[in-house]
Amino acid sequence: MRILLLKPRWLVKDGVYRFLTHISFEPLHLGILAALSEGHDVTIVDHDWDEIPNDRDFDLVGITATTFSSQRAFDLADGFRQKGAKVVIGGVHACLMPEECLQHADAIVIGEAEYVWPQLLKDAATGALKPTYQQSQPTVMDDVPIPRRDLFRPNPLVGMIQATRGCHHTCKFCYLPHVPWHQHRRRSPDKVYEELKGMKQSIVFFVDDNLFVDEDYALALCEKIAPLKKAWSVQAPTTITKNLRLLRAMQKSGCFFVQVGFQTVHPDSLARAGVVQNRVETYREVVRRFHQHGILVQGFFIFGFDNEDSRIFPTAETCIKQMGLEDALLYILTPYPGTPIYDQLKQQGRLLAFDREKFGWANAVFQPARMTPQELERGVQSTYENLHSFFKWQAPRRILNPKWLPFFLRHPRILWVVLQALNRRVKILRD
Ligand code: B12
Numbered sequence: 001m002r003i004l005l006l007k008p009r010w011l012v013k014d015g016v017y018r019f020l021t022h023i024s025f026e027p028l029h030l031g032i033l034a035a036l037s038e039g040h041d042v043t044i045v046d047h048d049w050d051e052i053p054n055d056r057d058f059d060l061v062g063i064t065a066t067t068f069s070s071q072r073a074f075d076l077a078d079g080f081r082q083k084g085a086k087v088v089i090g091g092v093h094a095c096l097m098p099e100e101c102l103q104h105a106d107a108i109v110i111g112e113a114e115y116v117w118p119q120l121l122k123d124a125a126t127g128a129l130k131p132t133y134q135q136s137q138p139t140v141m142d143d144v145p146i147p148r149r150d151l152f153r154p155n156p157l158v159g160m161i162q163a164t165r166g167c168h169h170t171c172k173f174c175y176l177p178h179v180p181w182h183q184h185r186r187r188s189p190d191k192v193y194e195e196l197k198g199m200k201q202s203i204v205f206f207v208d209d210n211l212f213v214d215e216d217y218a219l220a221l222c223e224k225i226a227p228l229k230k231a232w233s234v235q236a237p238t239t240i241t242k243n244l245r246l247l248r249a250m251q252k253s254g255c256f257f258v259q260v261g262f263q264t265v266h267p268d269s270l271a272r273a274g275v276v277q278n279r280v281e282t283y284r285e286v287v288r289r290f291h292q293h294g295i296l297v298q299g300f301f302i303f304g305f306d307n308e309d310s311r312i313f314p315t316a317e318t319c320i321k322q323m324g325l326e327d328a329l330l331y332i333l334t335p336y337p338g339t340p341i342y343d344q345l346k347q348q349g350r351l352l353a354f355d356r357e358k359f360g361w362a363n364a365v366f367q368p369a370r371m372t373p374q375e376l377e378r379g380v381q382s383t384y385e386n387l388h389s390f391f392k393w394q395a396p397r398r399i400l401n402p403k404w405l406p407f408f409l410r411h412p413r414i415l416w417v418v419l420q421a422l423n424r425r426v427k428i429l430r431d
């Protein structure tokens with residue numbers, strides 16, 4: 001069969017990530033599906049960077065959908081079905097809203113795909129597609145094939161890789177704790193080493209939900225990959241900074257940058273969000289310990305919890321400035337179907353009807369308890385602007401610091417991305 005695997009556009013104009021035009025994130029999910037499609041003619045298209053191949057015919061089109069890209073996924077699915085292709089939708093949105101996805105697809109895959117995709121292909125080839133496919137058990141990580149990176153557009157700067165899936169935390173805004181495949185699963189360090197060795201990029205980003213659930217595993221992984229001398233980055237929880245041995249191993253193996261989900265600077269918000277692993281009073285120390293080990297830190301912060309009024313913005317700004325971070329990404333709480341926060345807001349009649357493009361954590365899609373939606377958006381926008389100039393003035397000191405200058409000189413393209421980030425303009429407010 002001629003198969004098209006398609007990722008709809010993610011990046012939005014003036015969005016938080018728009019400045020990352022020099023990093024084309026590799027669509028790992030599509031690369032994995034391609035690796036499981038032996039014997040078929042497979043094309044991968046990432047609409048953030050590639051054109052939709054409307055001039056070609058395909059027998060089967062597989063589309064990955066997140067909540068915020070779901071409308072674009074449906075439009076593409078409808079178009080391909082009109083042209084006669086069979087369409088399969090998978091990805092996080094297919095597991096959160098299967099019925100909705102089925103209205104635009106001949107079949108959907110709920111959750112992980114490793115064990116059902118080969119059967120789905122056989123069914124498609126014989127005209128016997130079933131509407132729904134779902135694995136009876138979570139994927140064993142050593143069964144995940146190496147993604148077909150040869151089908152990705154050339155991406156010399158940053159490669160993506162996954163060592164683990166799942167997370168043991170229960171943040172109330174996250175869908176992961178509520179799906180059957182949430183438990184933490186690990187690939188053997190040997191397999192990760194082999195995949196990493198085959199990647200041509202010298203900088204890699206681990207896309208794991210939470211690589212550090214088992215700190216002994218994380219330590220073993222760092223020790224295994226250290227000889228490859230890759231520079232790597234990952235999302236990391238605040239809790240690992242208690243483990244100095246692990247931090248040292250991360251440093252020695254090339255970790256240069258972590259994104260940390262501090263989530264909020266307000267203890268009441270942490271409690272409401274179910275983020276039991278964070279303590280506001282430790283934030284400065286958390287950043288300091290990463291820095292001690294040569295690791296740069298970007299913080300994630302969410303605004304809009306029910307205890308917050310507009311005083312949260314100056315409080316957060318002051319706290320974030322004192323933390324010593326290199327950068328911060330600010331998000332507006334976004335209730336995704338399948339999360340307790342969504343259920344609560346729905347029950348209270350506080351969900352506002354908005355198109356799916358607004359579900360990218362940059363718009364108020366619900367009625368906040370102590371602010372208007374506009375106050376919430378304006379507050380995040382102005383905090384962004386204030387912090388942006390703060391980080392911009394701090395950056396030269398960091399870049400020229402003897403701890404990090406050699407790294408930037410070795411990786412001038414990363415320096416270029418940092419400079420782009422410093423010039424980014426984030427637009428939260430609605431047009
Ligand atoms: C890397 C990443 C990013 C990167 C880039 C991603 C990219 N363009 O490729 C960046 C940093 C840019 C990013 C940004 C955002 N992200 Co993000 N990101 C991820 C992350 C960590 C990894 C994605 C990945 O590669 N996974 C590895 C693959 C192999 O796993 P998978 O996608 O689950 O695929 C499996 C199955 O789902 C299935 N499958 C998937 N697609 C398909 C398609 C078909 C046809 C089939 C059959 C099966 C199938 O098969 C795969 C193998 O089993 C995920 C979390 C995660 N660990 O998945 C979040 C995640 C996708 N991001 C999310 C969000 C919300 C965002 C942001 C909106 C904000 C934020 N909070 O970060 C922004 C949006 C950007 C924008 N609009 O400007 C959410 C989406 C939730 C939702 N309901 O839609 C996730 C799930 C995180 C979470 N826990 O909530 N992100």
Ligand code: SF4
Pocket residue numbers: 167168169170171174175176177209210261
């Ligand atoms: S730590 Fe991250 S992945 Fe784990 S439940 Fe919380 S938000 Fe989800």
